Amino acid sequence: MTFQRQTPIALISIHGDPDIAIGQEEAGGQNVYVRQVGKALADLGWPVDMFTRRSHPDQPLIVHHSPNCRTIRLIAGPEEFVPRDQGFPYLVEFVEKFQQFQAETGIQYELIHTNYWLSGWVGLELKKRQLLRQVHTYHSLGIIKYQAVSDIPKIAQTRLNVDKLCLETAERVVATSPQEQQFLRELVSPIGKIDIIPCGTNIDQLGRISKAEAREKLGLNPQEKIVFYIGRFDPRKGIETLVRAIADSKFRHSPELKLIIGGGSRPGCSDGLERDRIEKIVYELGLNPITQFTGRILDEDLPLYYRAADVCVIPSHYEPFGLVAIESMASYTPVIAANVGGLKFTVIPEVTGLLCPPKDDLAFTEAIDRILSDPDWAKQLGEAGRKQVETQFSWQGVALKLSDLYTQLLSQPAKN
Template sequence: MRETWVRSRPLIRSNLRQNPEPIKPMDITSKQHIALISVHGDPAVEIGKEEAGGQNVYVRQVGEALANQGWHVDMFTRCSSAEQPKIVEHSPRCRTIRLTAGPEEFVPRDEIFGYANTFVEELVKFQQQSGIKYSLVHTNYWISAWVGMELKKRQAVKQVHTYHSLGAVKYKSVTTIPMIATTRLNFEKAVLETAERIVATSPQETEHMRSLVSTKGNIDIIPCGTDIHRFGALSKEAARAALGIDSDAKMVFYVGRFDERKGIETLVRAVGQSKLRGHEKIKLVIGGGSRPGQSDGIERERIEKIVAELGMSDFTIFPGRIGDDILPAYYTAADVCVVPSHYEPFGLVAIEAMACGTPVVASDVGGLQFTVVPEQTGLLAPAKDEVAFATAIDRILSNPEWRNQLGQGARKRVEEKFSWDGVAHQLSELYTKLLEKPAKALEQVSA
């Protein structure tokens, strides 16, 4: 296997440089090696690109925080471009390893499972060549769950799994069920029943697992986190000055993938019928990456047409992918951040905004019911209900004093519940407890 090793700056996924030195096996004399597996969610990719969102952030931040606590962390993902470096080093004990499984190009997640067996073979080969044996794997999303279960058939390894999205919930909110659905549902049930531990990110996600997937299996609730130092360091005035946003504008902000399930249309139509429109200087900012011709680019074009049809083009901005360095300024500059998803198992955008002291209006679904506390850190509205979203947004925009109180409550909640260091500490304790017990072999699971 020809490998390229690069080093990345903390928290910035660009500015990578190649290291001409050959790859050397990591020192394995201290804490044990663990593998975070995220087949389709590359931890080292620029966030905002197609199918790069909350899962990528979660894996990257958890990996770096665990490394800071002494673990040797290898984060495995699929190489999606021949130009990508095979290895990205984030810190002395944390790196992303890109395995070649299928074509070295972007592949939609529903098509990636066809290359999962190759991914397993390459992961095993990497262990053999590097001399590393992982004592525990933390898998993310159902495709990675299958990879973890396959590894357990070949070697003594513990498996922890985080779903990030449940097929049983997702397929209730879409009109077209993909062909891979049955396979996904079977393996989501299998991993719940066979993994040493499932990590749910909210009580609501746990309830969905028990009611829709299986009553068997062991579940711990450990939420997602955010960088409470990076988010919340700016003043609103400084943030608006940096972005060129007028001080008297009422800024409504969305950031995320362009995907119909993210509910961006609901947000646009809600702002379009705001009672403040025409009386206040509203500024709608819809941030996120898009690739022309790909699914997210097509969705962005659809949203832009709706904006034009509603006569909102003069106060709506599409800044495209927002880099990590400037993202905190957008959150801080906003009067309200809107998360109108049809479903979210957790919702990282919500806590990033809250960390910046910005109240959130979110769909009353999934983990958003856990992260957003109504009347304390923001407001919840029924998913897809543009009238309810318009009312909630107007309530916050029309009362600056209350808006500031919600923002203070939001920041306090994030500080107390959702720091990455705290999340990693809980995971570290879980891993340590699991590794004290012998691993059990996993029998064949069929789709």
């Protein structure tokens, strides 16, 4: 055990930079997962290197998070933001730069944990070139994504092939919920080894102050009924459903109702274009007086927004897990989420929050009104959510399970 924990581990997250702020273009749960898993594994004694693609010339090539944990940015393709569906052409160069890094540093990674299909492809290619073990986490399944969109990208078939090959050939796939495991088995392949290890959250940083204190720090009215969304601006996140649900709320004309939409964007990029579209809908529905677009929320401020809210809404069309749900619950704030994917695993209906059919404006309206109408019940939901997170969803617990898995795999011969 001690010897194997001295073995360097590579977490590969090509488009999900562990060291950038959440809410920026295509930055969300995957970035948080890789960063927090890396730090927690390092606390257990593993040397952890988190590899990503450099997307701006001003970004440092190496960022040290702790003595055992660092982010390493490889130059593969242009040093600019590249949408994930356009990243495939740069993967061969990423593999070459990864191997070059190993040669220059003398580090030979015996186990890599790949995240998302782009990184999965890199892992599959590395296994052709060197002996190592691959653990893979999907974060999103292509087969589900393409069922929900009309504009299917040219790269779709490549992604579906990689998703299947990762499940069938990686030493282990980590599903973050029983629902994801079921989808993998039914929609991707009956072959392959799957472990269920959920995502986590930093329970020590969330829910530490009262709702009143959080609102005071943010300059929010203590009497307001605050509905909160945090995440990327992406049509699949269902923000339009939330906005239209608020427009039909019985509190619609109450001066106390406030909708806060958190998350950053870049002008002209897909993220920024979706924000423009949502802002236009807000204006057309006359909700602009009660709606606040915060832009990027700093890590140190996000716990304040979670705690200040009366309810956090996650209207996604699909979520493999849904980190926002457990972050909200850790903050004593009830959750209303779409009844999809891992959200069916993290949110317990009528206990920690409510689940609604995706894209169902009316169902979300009714759920929001139920919680806002009954503060005592909302408090009970919040307290139950906090308890659930404490017992099931800490990053320390996630890291311990991954550590056991890594140890098991490292005790077995590597194959390619």
